Amino acid sequence: MADIESATAQNLLKAFMQFRKTGWHEKKIGGYNPSEFKVLAAIQQGANEKNEEMKVSEISQRLQVTPPTVTQIINILEKDGLVERAVDPEDRRSVKIKLTQAGMEATARAKNRFTENFTGLIDYLGEEESEQLADLLDKVHHYFNEQSR
Incomplete structure (x- = not known):
């Protein structure tokens, strides 16, 4: 087992x-902001997959x-004209969310x-190091998930 005082441990911590x-x-x-982007992307992806609006519960x-977190973000996006709410005709208690034209363009x-950022990183590191980084980050994620159990 590695010692926390080792040079490798110190380099990892610093990195x-x-x-x-x-x-x-x-x-x-x-x-x-990232949460707004994630909601916009989720609504777009849901619309592409099912060709319909999404409920807040589906987005969450x-x-x-x-769901309250999603609702807060939807409120901001609606105020900015990027999404709109519509009552579900099949279930009047349910509200569906869809991107407006401005929302589709913004997304x-x-x-x-977002893609430019990551392709820039790939250009900077090169394909091989980018693949290595992705593999290593996946291992780091797995390690910390195991530690939290």
């Missing part, structure tokens, strides 16, 4: 701290967050920006 400080996962994507399941722009 994790530097990576976290970049805040890459908190930065706006195409002008939207897809994103693995609570496409944000997805392009």
Whole structure:
């Protein structure tokens, strides 16, 4: 077992701290915060898969967050004219969410920006190192999931 004082452990800790400080996962994507982007993308993906609007509960399941969290984000996106609510004609108690035309355009722009970030990283690292990084990050994720059980 590695010693926490070892050079390798110190290098890993330093790398994790530097990576976290970049805040890459908190930065706006195409002008939207990550949670807004995720909701927009989930609605678009749901519409593409089922060719219909999505319920808040479906979005929350897809994103693995609570319905009240999704509702708060939907309120912001609706105010910005990116989504609209419609009463489900089959169940008047249910509300379905869909992207407006402006929402579809904003989602496409944000997805392009998101993709550019990762293709830029691949260009910077190269294909081989990018694959290695993806494999290593997957192992790190698995390791920390196992530790939390």
